[in-house]
Amino acid sequence: MDSLLPPTHGFTPASIPRPHFWGLDALWARLLLVGVLYAATGWLSVRFTLSPDGPAMLWLPNAVVLAALLLSPRRQWGFFAALMVPVELLVDWGTYSLPQALGFATANILEVLVGAYTITRLCGRVFSVQRVVHVGWFVVLGAGLASGLSALLGALLHPQHPEGLGLWGHWLVWWLGDALGLMVLTPLLLDLWGPQLKSEHLHLLRSWRWWPETLLLVVLNLLVFGERFTGLDSPALSVVLMLPAVAWLALRHGTVGGAWASLWTAAIAIVLTAAESGPYASGNLPRSDLQLQEFLLAVVLSALGLGAFVLEARQRENALRLFQRAVEASDDSIAIADAQVDDFPVVYVNQKFLSSTGYRAHEVLGHNCRFLSAHDRDQPGLHAVRQALQRAEPVQVSLRNYRKNGELYWNQLTLAPVFSERGALTHFIGVQHDITDIKRTQDELLAAKAALETQNQELEDRVQERTRELELLSTTDPLTGARNRRYLMDQAALEVARAHRYGHPLSCLLFDIDHFKRVNDAHGHDVGDRVLIAICMAVQAMLRPADTLARYGGEEFVVLLPDTDVVQARYAGERIRKAMQDMPVPAPGLDTPLRVTVSVGVATLSVLHADADALFKAADTAMYQAKVGGRNRVVVAGE
Ligand SMILES: Nc1nc2c(ncn2[C@@H]2O[C@H](COP(=O)(O)OP(=O)(O)OP(=O)(O)O)[C@@H](O)[C@H]2O)c(=O)[nH]1
Structure with missing residues (x-):
């Protein structure tokens, strides 16, 4: 959240390379400004706040230089430190000797350098008197450590220690004087010189709105410390008022504001006390200067602490307002559920939630968000949500939700647990994004994709079927439906290779229709074609699936018989011959069916046959012998 806090004044050199210093950009101008202010505040401190015990009760010049250092780059610090020497000599002129003045200058330089260095080291790049931690470090390191060291050096260098105080008492008065000076003036100068920012909490000194309060404070101070006029001299009253x-x-x-009020209080209290007036005048109390400083210390510490607390609280409030506005303005529905109450009731919903669900605030607040899913409780997304709620884990799911009017909408829910600083689960934040349109488009796309895939599949099936048909056509005799010669030769080559490799028998039958020319001549080619078709259908029906019937020539056919030896082949040839002899072939225009016979040549693969051609040649020779032998018979090659 810190990064969202409004920027503050009091920046380190790193973040503000050119501090404003009332618009003085040139280093010499800034040095002049700081030098004049150092001299003026030094003169005021020496003139009006020297305590009866010796040192200044309120030493302001160091506050001027510390503010300048906190607003300048580190490489310029040396110039400001060097400037302090001549100005300190000027301020101490006539009051202290030259060596003492040089010693005091050294002590003051030590104070501002130690203060600026340690503060910027610990507060990081941005030092802000609006932050509690920074104010704390400013008080501890600047007012505490740096002033303490400087005061020690100063007290050691001072010609003599005040009566009754000794070195440590002297040191204490010196320390408190320096510390008070830093605490009341540095915040004011940081405010005046810091960069101009559009924030209502900045540059208060430039606003006249709060001068009436300042006037009241001055009057109150005059009342408390103006004993000569009021007769009041009670230290308790000074604290109480x-x-x-x-x-x-x-x-x-x-x-x-706190530093400003402290400065006025310190100035009036010290001046009037020096004039022997008020509760801390030396006539009233022993060691009055120290007690006055202690009173002022209490005042300034409470002022700075309270001021920083208030500013930080306001900044956090602003940041919260910013977040709240962002949530309110969000175009997503946002709901917050209390995780420390049973059933996680909703404690906040933004406007978008109400407008998109149609519910009114009182119908939602105090209820568990499950009403959004109505009766539709068995969703995978809901199981994931339940698991995330149990384990206090973030989750993102898509849910079917229902508006108040029952309309379904798709909700992309991002659920995030919120933990306290101690790690306890306190809330769940649900950010809901209506993805109904996206889901609808997604469904339409999916349906279109499925339809496309079906169409593709159908197309592919048809292509495959057509390919199969084409393949069949390219290997089939168009008249008889038997395989053609090209297919036969490919198949025969495969079967011969297989038979050779595995030693399986392979036979073939070559049969030719007897006197087929007479059929054609007597009844015409159409009838001849019918005879060819009828013979092929009949022979095909007698074969095993592994056998191949192919048209070898005009009215010549081959049957390839894998795993068939010569005995089985002769038998097969005989069966075909007999079947043909007994088969009547009806033909249009003929009173009696035709009858044809076939002559069959049988050959079985042996070492004599190098390839399928040799096998067919042997079968052809045998078939020729069958023709010569009187037709309608079977002849086995080589017998
Ligand atoms: N109808 C028809 N006849 C065909 C076809 N292919 C060849 N032929 C005929 O088949 C006959 C074959 O005659 P040939 O070679 O003399 O033999 P054949 O008459 O059967 O006498 P052999 O074979 O000696 O018994 C011819 O008349 C061809 O025209 C065809 O596709 N259809």
Whole structure:
């Protein structure tokens, strides 16, 4: 959340290369400004706040330089430090000796450098007097450590320690003077010199709105410390009245307001106390200067602390407002459920949730979100949601949800658990995105894809079928339906190779219709064709699936018989011959069916046959012998 906090004044050199310093860009101009202010605040501190015990009760010049360092790049720090030497000599002129003045300059340089370095180291790139942690480090490192070290050096260099205090008492007064100076003035200068930002909490000193409160504070201070006019000299009263008054300004205007109120209080209290007036005048109390400083320390610490707390709270409030606005303006439905109450009731829904579901706020708040899925409880997405709720894990699912009017919509739900700083589960945030249109388009696309796939499949089936038909056509005799000669030769080559490799027998029958020319001549070619078809159908019906019937020539046919030896082949040839002899072939225009016979040559593969051609040749020779031998007979090759 820090990154979303409004930017603050009081930046480190790294983040603001050219600090504003009232628009003074040139380094010499800034040095001049700081030098003049150092001299002026130094003169005021020496003139008005020197305590009866010696050191200044409120040493302001170091605050000027520390603010300048916090707003400048580190490479310029040396110039500001060097500047402090001549100006310190000027301020101490006539009050202290030259070596002492040089010693005090050294102590002051030590203070601002140690302060600026340690603060920017620990507060990171952006130092802000609006942040509690930064103010804490500013007080501890600047006002505490740096001022403490510087005061030690100063007290050691001072000609003599005040009566009754000794070195440590002296050091304490010196330390508190320096620390108070830093705490009341540095925040104010950071506010004045910091970059111009459009924030209502910044640059309060440039606004006149709060001067009436300042006037009231001054009046209150005059009342408390103006003993000469009021007769009041109660230290308790100073605390009771001034602490709330300063705190009031800090609460209203943050750290800068607190520092501003503290500065006025410190200035009036010290000046009037030096004039022997008020509860801390030396006539009233022993060691009054120290007690006044302690009172001022209480004032300034509460002012800075309260101011920083208030500003940080306001910044967080602003950041929260920003987030709330973002959630409200979101185009997604957002619902927040309380995870620490049974059944996780909804504690927040944004406007979009109400408009998209149709429910009113009171119908949703306090209820579990399951009403969105109505009766449709058995969804895989819901199981995932239940599991995520149990395990306090994030999940993203698509759900079928229902509006108040019962209309179905698809909801892409992103569920995220929220944990407290201690790790306890406190809430679930559900961001719901209506994906009905996307889902519909998706379904349409899926349906179109399925239809396309079916069409593709059908097309592929038809292509395959057509290919098979074409293949069959290219290997089939168009008249008889028997295989053609090309197919026979391919098949025969395969079978011969197989028979040779595995030693299986292979035989073939070659048969020719006897005196077929007479059929054609007597009854015409159409009748001859019918006879050819009838013979093929009859022979095909007598064969095994592995056998191949092919048209070898005009009225010559071959039957290839794998795994068939000569005995079986002769038998097969005989069966065909007999079947043909007994088969009547009806023909249109003829009173009696035709009868034809065939002559069959049988050959069985042996070492004598190098290839299918040799086998067919042997069968052909045998068939010729059958013709010569009187036809309608079977002759086995080689017998
Ligand atoms: N109808 C028809 N006849 C055909 C076809 N192919 C060849 N032929 C005929 O078959 C006859 C074959 O006659 P040939 O070679 O003299 O033999 P054949 O008359 O059968 O006498 P042999 O074979 O000696 O018994 C011819 O008349 C051819 O025209 C065909 O596809 N259809």
